[in-house]
Amino acid sequence: MINQFTDNQNGEEKRAFIPAQLRIGEVCINFPVVPAPMAGVTDKPYRDIVRQFGVELTFTEMVSSEALIRKNCKTFELFNTAREEWPLVVQIFGSKPDVLANAAKIVENEGAAIIDINAGCPVKKIVRQGAGAALLKTPNTLANIITEVKRTVKLPVTLKIRSGWDKNTINAVEISKLAEDSGIDAITLHPRTATQLFGGHADWNIIKQVRKHVKLPVIGNGDIKTPEDVLRMFKSTGCHAIMIGRASIGNPWIFEQIRTFFIKNEYQKPGxxxxxxxxxxxxxxxxxxxxxxxxxxxxxxxxxxxxxxxxxxxxxxxxxxxxxxxxxxxxxxxxxxxxxxxxxxxxxxxxxxxxxxx
Incomplete structure (x- = not known):
């Protein structure tokens, strides 16, 4: 089945809204749509599959910094193929600046291309540790983490956040500016609050606001289900790249569909x-x-x-x-x-x- 988009724009007009490249440090990709890091999903077999459909930059599942410094073998399994998969982004989580910095050094030594700090996971067992989205409530700790990690490694360091802890504490712009001042190289924003989990709607306007207030690359995430959604996010937010999460589970074709859509104004569903x-x-x-x-x-x-x-x-x-x-x-x-x-x-x-x- 062929899906056609009826906005009367051809491929050239669409490409006007799409950044030609995404550059983070020395890593440069020509297709600025990437799969999200997802626990229990984005392991090496998944990454191998999505690369077959045009993905250039992949992310690991989130990696515990505490488990890394304890040399946990199963934790190393999450990213020990980094050199052969370059460019691979390894996402780490934790709440202690020194532990995260040491973990980042281990990741760097294993051949990762980029280190991503998780400040967006809303899962209870993560936030109870003061990690993930809990860091949105402790911006000074987050700033210390970024500073310490940047001081320890030479790799680009990125940050994934949510719009805030809850609807009364929307602070994505403030967190993004703080992260930029602390040396972060790029930010991914999923504009739901932590308490929303995956309910309600992602407020893309918050991505637009962050894009206006920082100079570094901003990657938009949330409620992307179709190639048409990708176009709408690029047009409405001005973000530099887009991250796709749940919509790619059991559906790696979405990346190939997006590539085709921006060129031909149509795409095919898999047979x-x-x-x-x-x-x-x-x-x-x-x-x-x-x-x-x-x-x-x-x-x-x-x-x-x-x-x-x-x-x-x-x-x-x-x-x-x-x-x-x-x-x-x-x-x-x-x-x-x-x-x-x-x-x-x-x-x-x-x-x-x-x-x-x-």
Whole structure:
């Protein structure tokens, strides 16, 4: 299926709203749309997949600074392929300036391209530590963290924030100016408050305000579900780049669709064949990376690809019930064979209807 946008703008007019590049320190990308760091999602298999669809800059899941300095092996697994994946952004979280600085040095030594400080995660177990979005309530601590990390590493350091802790403390502009004064190299803003979690709407006007008050690159994030949304955010906020989170889960095609949309004013949704191949490829990459212990997670990854397909619930239950990769691969093929037969039958019926009406 081809989606066409009817704003009467051609590709050249659209490109007028899109920055030609995103440059952060020595890192420069020509496609200023990036996937968000997401816990339980943006591991190496995910990053490998989205790069196939045009992504140039990827982010890790958030990495605990405390676990890093304790040399936790599973924590290193989150980014120990940084050199082969360059440019890779490693996002770290914590509340202690010295610990975050030491963690940043470890990340730098492992070959990361950029270090991102998480000051936006609203999850309770993170904010209880004074980390994530809790740092929006302690701007002096956040400034000390940025200063200490910048003093310790030579890499570019970026910051991800929310609009504020709650609706009564919207301070994204103040935090952004403070971060700029402390030496930060770029800011990503998800304009929801921490207490909103993912409810309500992202207030893109706050991105616009931050863009007006700082000179460094501003990356917009929040409520991006389609290529059309990307265009609207660029036009309405003037941001330098856009970050896509939940909309890319089980939908890596969104990045390729955006590229195509800005050139041709249209984009195609993936067909069954592409969903089948990409889903099982992602599944196999998870198993290759994690080994047998990765099977439960690999099932979850696979299920994300069928969320909007017919009999999604039944296929999900079947995948969860199977205990071997071979059985899952076999079922996957059978499921998509059924979907394709169903599609072909529907197409035949539509052709017969058109023939009878002509």
């Amino acid at each position: 069954l064949e592409e969903i089948e191949l990409t889903g099982i490829t992602h599944f196999e990459k998870v198993l290759e990376f994690y080994g047998p212990r990765g099977l439960p997670y690999a099932k979850t990854v696979l299920i994300r690809y069928v969320k909007y397909l017919p009999k999604a619930r039944e296929s999900r239950n079947t995948i969860y019930s199977l205990n071997s990769p071979e059985d899952i691969v076999r079922f996957w093929g059978e499921y998509f064979s059924w979907l394709k037969r169903r599609r072909n039958q529907q197409q035949l019926e539509e052709e017969n209807i058109e023939s009878n009406c002509s």
